[in-house]
Amino acid sequence: MDVIALIGPSGSGKSHRALAVARDYAAEAIIDDGLLIQGSRILAGVSAKEQPTRVGAIKTALFNDPERAREVRECLATINPRRVLVISTSREMTLRICERLGMPRPSRWVDISEIATPKEIYRARQIRQQLGKHVIPAPTVEVKPRFNGPLIEPLRTFLRRRQAPPGKSRNLWVEQTTVRPTFNSLGHFYISQGVIAQLAGYLVATGGLSSSRVQVENRDGSLVLNLEVTAPYGVFLPPLLQAAQKRVMTNITNMTALEVVAVNITVSGLKLEGKET
Template structure:
């Protein structure tokens, strides 16, 4: 097995260019910040970007935990790549990683300045310093299950290959992910239940429901949203409520990366345009009553 090392300062764009560099040098697997990545899949490891502190992130990146190192070593032995690309901030760090994973020392050294222009490096540093964003060279669908509660965004980019073989495309389309760890310089980021409730209420209103009240339950890291709403008079409710469920779940999942177990919507009353009075109808969106809704309007009780 041969090792290629891509080195450069933190935030200079190594992870962003890892897939293109791996393609250029024929590396079949990538080791980046504690993760073993092959193609579009995360095969093993724990990401340094999941750690709550910067010290913890560094220890994870260099595989200080023997169990972490063992998992990645076993997976490497199983896939037997001919070449592996290791990302690191220095030669010393790359050599430490290879020792921990019992790999041969790097035989090819690639500096970030060899694959990125000064302008591109400066832009990457600006994004890191001002926005606290980090790139993981894997699709969002692979990253999300490992980053509970972390700000996650998909990143689709066209990268120019510096050493494309003759007859091969120089432009490489890649799908990656940006995350914002809690240890970044901007401070710790938390998503308060009240923020989730406000977002759910906003989406319920946008879906045509009125006066939403939202309760957020946390069940071992998975959220259950319970909404009570007023529904408009004269409208077929089940499709309206089911559409609201889907919109609320999609919006919160996409914007916060939190896992939503259920969205329960109960109609506590009917909203009459221009009329006021007591309202006593209640219907659950998850278990609508078996009535012939197509042929009549919602009942008035």
């Protein structure tokens, strides 16, 4: 078994580029944050991003739990990959992972700065610090049954590979998942329901609706927004309301880092030019 190591600071975009790097080096499996991934499937392990604390996440990524390490070792023996890509924050961490999983030392070290520009790394760190978002290099259908964090979003990314096999394009589409773990750099913060209501009212107004009432429900840390609006007369309403729902959900999630699970919009009146009915 040959091992390739991809290293770089936390939040610098390693997991985001993992699938492209794996294909560049013909790696048949990936070890990333406690998971063993092959192709589009998570075969074994537990995601470090699912842990409630940063310390717990580090222990999981290092396979400190003997049972989890044994599970991944056995799975590696079964699939017997010729080459494995190991993702970590440092050489020391990589060597500890390889030792615990019974893998040889890496034959090649790839630094994130070799495959991403300073601008791309800066943008990745901004997303991590401001939104607390992390990437798992596996499709959402694989991640969702295993992850209990407050955010799970599909991510389809267009990447340019450094090299490609003869006859194949350097451009690569990869399917990944964005998550927000319980632990993240945002820490603990509170946003009043009044602020959320004002944001929702403003966002529906940008699409031609006007809100008369906004109710915010907190359901175990997730938000449900109920809006009563006045809509313009003579306009086909379904696409207008659907666009407003998406706009409210997406923008409030991105601006506040809170999970909005539903946006319910009720039309309570119609507005003619200059007056309401």
